[in-house]
Amino acid sequence: MKLNGAQILVNCLKSENVSHIFGYPGGAVLHIYDALDACDDIIHVLVRHEQGAVHGADGYARVSGKCGVALVTSGPGLTNAVTGIATAYMDSIPMVVISGQVSSAVIGNDAFQEVDAVGITRSCVKHNFLVKDVNDLSNIVKKAFHIATTGRPAPVLIDITKDATIAVCEFEGYPKSINMRSYQGEITIDTAQIDKAQALIKQAKKPIIYSGGGSVIGNASEALRTFTRRTNFPITQTLMGLGAYPATDRQSLGMLGMHGSYEANMAMHYSDCIIAIGARFDDRITGDLDKFCPYAKIIHIDIDPSSVGKIIGVDVAVIGQVNDALSAITQALKDQELPNIKPWWQQIEKWRAVDSLSYQTKAGVIKPQSVIQTLYEVTQGEAIVTSDVGQHQMWAAQYYPFDEPRRWINSGGLGTMGFGLPAAMGAKLADPASDVVCVTGEGSIQMMLQELSTMLQYHTPVKIINLNNGYLGMVRQWQEFFYEKRYAMSYMDALPDFVKLAESYGHMGIKVDKQENLKPALLEAFKQKDCTVFVDILIDPSENVFPMIPSGAGHHEMLLAGRDKMKTKNDKGLNLV
Amino acid sequence: MRHIISLQLENESGALSRVAGLFSARGFNIESLTVAPTNDKTLSRMTIVSIGDNTIIEQIIKQLDKLIDVVKVTNLTATKHVERELALIKINNNPNSQIEIDSIIDAHGAKIVGVSADTYIVEVAGKSRRINDFLMACDTFEILEISRTGVTGVCQKKEY
Numbered sequence: 001m002k003l004n005g006a007q008i009l010v011n012c013l014k015s016e017n018v019s020h021i022f023g024y025p026g027g028a029v030l031h032i033y034d035a036l037d038a039c040d041d042i043i044h045v046l047v048r049h050e051q052g053a054v055h056g057a058d059g060y061a062r063v064s065g066k067c068g069v070a071l072v073t074s075g076p077g078l079t080n081a082v083t084g085i086a087t088a089y090m091d092s093i094p095m096v097v098i099s100g101q102v103s104s105a106v107i108g109n110d111a112f113q114e115v116d117a118v119g120i121t122r123s124c125v126k127h128n129f130l131v132k133d134v135n136d137l138s139n140i141v142k143k144a145f146h147i148a149t150t151g152r153p154a155p156v157l158i159d160i161t162k163d164a165t166i167a168v169c170e171f172e173g174y175p176k177s178i179n180m181r182s183y184q185g186e187i188t189i190d191t192a193q194i195d196k197a198q199a200l201i202k203q204a205k206k207p208i209i210y211s212g213g214g215s216v217i218g219n220a221s222e223a224l225r226t227f228t229r230r231t232n233f234p235i236t237q238t239l240m241g242l243g244a245y246p247a248t249d250r251q252s253l254g255m256l257g258m259h260g261s262y263e264a265n266m267a268m269h270y271s272d273c274i275i276a277i278g279a280r281f282d283d284r285i286t287g288d289l290d291k292f293c294p295y296a297k298i299i300h301i302d303i304d305p306s307s308v309g310k311i312i313g314v315d316v317a318v319i320g321q322v323n324d325a326l327s328a329i330t331q332a333l334k335d336q337e338l339p340n341i342k343p344w345w346q347q348i349e350k351w352r353a354v355d356s357l358s359y360q361t362k363a364g365v366i367k368p369q370s371v372i373q374t375l376y377e378v379t380q381g382e383a384i385v386t387s388d389v390g391q392h393q394m395w396a397a398q399y400y401p402f403d404e405p406r407r408w409i410n411s412g413g414l415g416t417m418g419f420g421l422p423a424a425m426g427a428k429l430a431d432p433a434s435d436v437v438c439v440t441g442e443g444s445i446q447m448m449l450q451e452l453s454t455m456l457q458y459h460t461p462v463k464i465i466n467l468n469n470g471y472l473g474m475v476r477q478w479q480e481f482f483y484e485k486r487y488a489m490s491y492m493d494a495l496p497d498f499v500k501l502a503e504s505y506g507h508m509g510i511k512v513d514k515q516e517n518l519k520p521a522l523l524e525a526f527k528q529k530d531c532t533v534f535v536d537i538l539i540d541p542s543e544n545v546f547p548m549i550p551s552g553a554g555h556h557e558m559l560l561a562g563r564d565k566m567k568t569k570n571d572k573g574l575n576l577v
Numbered sequence: 578m579r580h581i582i583s584l585q586l587e588n589e590s591g592a593l594s595r596v597a598g599l600f601s602a603r604g605f606n607i608e609s610l611t612v613a614p615t616n617d618k619t620l621s622r623m624t625i626v627s628i629g630d631n632t633i634i635e636q637i638i639k640q641l642d643k644l645i646d647v648v649k650v651t652n653l654t655a656t657k658h659v660e661r662e663l664a665l666i667k668i669n670n671n672p673n674s675q676i677e678i679d680s681i682i683d684a685h686g687a688k689i690v691g692v693s694a695d696t697y698i699v700e701v702a703g704k705s706r707r708i709n710d711f712l713m714a715c716d717t718f719e720i721l722e723i724s725r726t727g728v729t730g731v732c733q734k735k736e737y
Contacts (some may be wrong), residue, residue, distance in 0.1 A: 125603045127645040130591070147645060182587060182648040306639035309632065395605060 001172075005134040005165040006035035009098070012141040014041050015174035019071050020429055022047055022056035022422075026073025026568055027113060028100025031165040036071075045429070045458050048450035052422040054084020054097065055448070059426025061093050063384060064411045065219065067149050068095040068309050068426070074102055075113030078159075079120065083416060085155050086124040090413025091240060092217050094153035097125075103163040104132040117130045117159040126154035132518050134167040142175045150185025154303040187303065189320035189328060195431040196316045197275075197299045198332040204273035204345045206295075207233045210256065210285075213240030213412065214278015214302060214322045216464035221405040224277065228332055231338060234348055236264035238279055239397055239449060240412040246456040247401030248381075253348065254357075254401075258549050259394045262356035262560060265547075267348055268293055269555040278301045281311040282413075283576065284286065291554025301325045356547045357398055357562050365540040366515050368392065368467045372399035375437065375465060378522045383435040383463075384409065384427050388420035388444030391473035394545040396439040418447030421464065425451060428460040436462040436524060442536075444470045452505040455532050463525050464534045466498060469541040482551070482574065502534035513538045551576040579608065580634045581653040581660055581730050584623040588614055592646040596623060599644065605629065605637050609662075609727030622646065624729045632734060653730045660730035663702040666712070669719035670695045678718060685711040696721060 003011065009032060013021070020388050022045045025033045032299040036044055043547055047053040052070045057068030068088070070083045070470055078099045088095045118128045126146050129140045140158060148156040201207065215224050217236075221244045228235050235245050236256040247254055254261035255269055268274065274296045280284070286292045292312065300307075300314040308317045316318045359369050375383075385400055386409040387393040393410055402408045409427055411419040424438035445466055455462065469472075475490040499509030508531050512521045518537070526532040546561035552572040559565075586592045593612055600607050608626040615622045627637060634652065641650045653660065668678065670693070682689065682699060685707065691698035701711045705728060712723070 122591075122595060122598050180645075183645050238590070302641070306636065306643055310636055313632075 001170070002119045002168050003171040004031065004035070004168045005137055005160065006031040008134065008137050008169075008171050009141065009160070009165070010039050011043070011171065012138050012174050013037065013069065016067070016141070016145050018042055018067075019059075020045060020060055021069045021071050022053040022060070022075060022426065023071030024050050024053055024073065026077050026100065028074035028102060028162045029071060029077075029165070029491070031162065032071065032098070032100065032160075038479055043375055043423045044071075045454065047422065047454050048500045049448070050080035051084045051418065052448055052451040052454065054095070055080045055087065055416075055419050055422035056426040056429075056451075056454075057095055057097075058084060058093050058419075059090045059386060059409055059423030060430045061088075061095055061426075062423070063406050063427040064430035066094075066430075067145060068093065069098070069415060070095065071098045072100070073113065074100045074117070075115050078115055078117045082120060082124065085121055085157065087411050087414045087419060088155045089124045089126070089417040091213060091411065092153050093155065094149045094317060095155040096148050097155055097157045097158060097424065099159045101130065101159045101161045101167075102301065104161040105163065107161065113216050113290060117157065121157050124155070125157050126152075128157035128159065131158060131160045131164050134164045135168045137164065138171065139178065142178045143180065146178050146180075146185065147183060148493065151187070152342040161504045187320045189318060189325055191328070193318045194315060194325070194332055195326045197301075197318055197329055198336070200273055200297055200299055200316055201231065201329070201333065202336060202338060204233075205339055205341060206267075206271045207231070207273040207275065207341065208253075208267045208271040209233050209235040209277065210268065210277045210279055211235060211241045211244055211277045212238040212279025215241050215244035217406045218278055218303065218322040219405075220278065220321075220323035223330070225321045227330045230333060232341065233275070234267055234345070236260065236268065236413070238282070238285060239410065241279065242397060243402035243405040245401035248403055253352070255397055255535070256555075257282075258287070259398065259545050259547065260400055262354050262547055263348055263351040265549065265555040265558050266351045270347075271296045273283075274298045274301075276314075276324065278302060280307045286311065287549045288552050288554050288572065291557070293555070322515050354560065359546070359561055362540065366512070366537060368395045368469075368539045368543055370515070371465065371467060371518060371537055371539065372396055372439070372524055375439070378519065378526055379437065383407070383437045384431060386410065386424040386427055386436070386438045387418045388438075388440040389417045390413045390441050390444060391469075391477065391543075391545050392439050392441045392444075392467040417444040422445060422451045422454075423460070424462040424464075425455050425460045428462050429458070436460075438462055438464045440464060440466055441473060442468040442470065442492060442498070449501075452502065452507060452532070456506040459530075461528070461530050461532050464502075464532070466534065466536045467496070467539050468498070468536055469539050469543070470495065471541055472573075474545070480544070498534055498536035502532070507532040507534055509534045511536045511538075578630065578634075579628050579654070581658070581728055582625045582627060582634075582641070583651045583653050583730060583732070584625070584647055585615070585620050585649040585671065586644075587646040587648065588619050588621045589646060593623070595642065595644050595646055596625070599640055600627075603640060605633065605635075608708060609725070611727045611729045613630055622729075624653075624727070626715055626728050631676060634648045651730055651732060657733040658730050660704060660728050660735065661702060662705050662708055662728045663700065664708045664711075664723060664725040665690070666699045666701070666715065666720060667722040668699060668715065670697055671719065674718055678715075681711070681714045685714065687711055702713065
């Protein structure tokens with residue numbers, strides 16, 4: 001069958017069972033759009049900005065577990081997409097991004113809308129391809145999906161010159177398999193390491209499971225639950241890992257790290273055996289490395305060998321699929337006696353009794369924590385929650401306990417403001433039956449506001465919970481603590497009327513400025529099944545995120561709201577971002 | 578410590594910049610880098626000399642291994658190997674020092690590979706140390722230009 005490159009591409013995407021493409025047309029991809037128009041099996045979501053396309057594909061991928069697909073034109077189309085690609089890369093999200101490129105004859109001539117897409121994206125993709133010959137196209141698409149979805153998932157870019165989309169060649173069908181001598185997606189777990197891991201586990205007196213995004217991305221939730229229950233060990237989860245193990249379960253100590261719970265961080269600090277699962281010892285988790293977990297032997301289970309030993313030296317490394325590794329360890333522990341950790345649990349319960357997430361209510365103001373708690377109540381904990389980046393992100397993570405994986409969608413690695421809204425759109429398309437909420441702030445939401453328009457066109461009714469404090473809250477919090485309350489450029493004057501704004505985009509808007517109106521407003525919002533509702537909530541502008549490990553401190557030095565005064569700056573800590 | 582890392586990588590455009598980009602993006606150090614095709618036309622051989630403690634070298638090797646274009650990574654320093662470097666040195670042709678230059682060249686196993694009215698080009702090959710020693714010995718002459726290839730090497734084992 002003779003087809004042009006664009007038709008071949010669309011055929012390949014169909015063979016990959018791509019259901020949604022998030023994209024934006026332009027000169028270099030006109031042929032692709034022409035071919036896409038003739039295809040009824042793929043829904044194209046026309047975003048309003050290419051960053052929104054990639055975040056949309058990202059949200060879709062995180063919720064569905066499938067590979068997200070975005071399509072953008074050359075030049076500015078690609079550069080706009082880069083933030084989205086880097087966001088997905090940092091959080092290991094499987095994604096294929098297709099970009100148009102100027103014709104091969106003019107590459108390198110500074111042609112109109114030409115950028116070196118492969119060069120620009122090199123450091124934020126797992127791999128990228130420049131396709132200049134139509135004969136290479138189907139093999140490259142196959143490779144791209146294979147690379148993006150196997151091993152440690154990540155975005156892969158396919159940059160296709162316009163002439164390659166026009167040129168015609170014989171298409172013999174999408175390759176069934178691909179053999180790459182330089183890439184193995186599957187890793188066989190070394191059983192000797194499993195033995196070492198179970199031997200360490202059997203000696204532990206103060207163990208803790210530290211589970212990260214890999215447990216979610218690697219679909220290891222069931223294996224994690226089985227392992228955790230079998231051992232009766234306490235478990236703490238990272239921002240990226242929330243939901244893999246149910247947060248409301250007794251063994252869960254909540255999130256760890258900079259704004260983690262007191263019990264989780266104290267247990268990490270005093271632990272003698274840390275079982276790190278699909279987690280990468282990020283700086284938000286470790287605090288000051290010199291003070292990190294001084295007493296612990298560390299078992300690190302991860303699919304990416306380069307994650308192991310990168311930041312913290314480990315005692316046992318288990319390289320492979322988290323799911324397989326956990327099942328193997330659980331199997332190895334079968335019929336084995338585990339140590340008595342009752343004293344450890346007693347200690348943990350004392351830390352838990354500190355109730356580090358308690359907060360003071362104040363008459364006349366709405367506390368952001370209470371907004372998230374009310375949201376939890378109204379959605380019965382079952383919503384998919386996306387978030388932007390800042391204080392609201394931390395409050396959502398702290399006060400909305402997730403019991404299932406792929407329900408908490410946020411940009412944990414790159415920390416991309418503007419992620420939440422398009423991600424919510426992608427999430428709703430992936431799971432139309434679930435309530436989808438975007439928890440955001442008036443700073444973040446304005447970075448991707450234009451996607452409200454896309455959301456009307458593609459009918460993705462989500463609820464936007466805008467924690468509006470007039471400040472870039474996390475910046476303001478750090479300025480209060482570390483810059484002697486000099487609030488340099490963190491106040492946002494001249495905010496829009498978000499209710500009218502939502503209405504002008506064809507959605508519903510509700511403003512909440514009194515605590516007593518909070519729950520009725522949220523109930524009203526969630527009653528609207530077919531309508532996106534923007535709930536603009538004026539919250540206490542002075543509220544800070546607690547507890548907190550201040551910059552340069554260790555886990556055991558964390559500060560609690562109401563109990564501790566923020567110590568003034570510490571030179572080591574100031575270097576932290 | 579100095580390590581010689583040997584790579585086999587797909588002989589494709591962009592493969593070199595992926596490796597070079599990795600080093601700069603992650604703040605790893607490159608002392609020298611050489612790359613050329615092998616007897617298998619689809620593969621290139623790249624030899625990188627880097628300096629770092631064991632943790633850093635381990636990270637470098639793991640990160641290189643992650644690159645899709647990299648087929649194989651070997652730390653030559655950790656195994657029996659042969660390493661060589663070649664240098665071309667352009668020296669001002671001063672008749673007064675010719676005898677002295679000739680004797681240094683002989684002593685170091687170097688050779689003159691190009692002569693013009695006012696310059697010599699001397700070739701010296703061997704371990705990097707040998708080239709450094711030769712350059713030290715030439716200290717009193719007027720060196721106009723030096724071009725070193727950087728280290729290349731192979732492992733001695735039949736298969737590795």
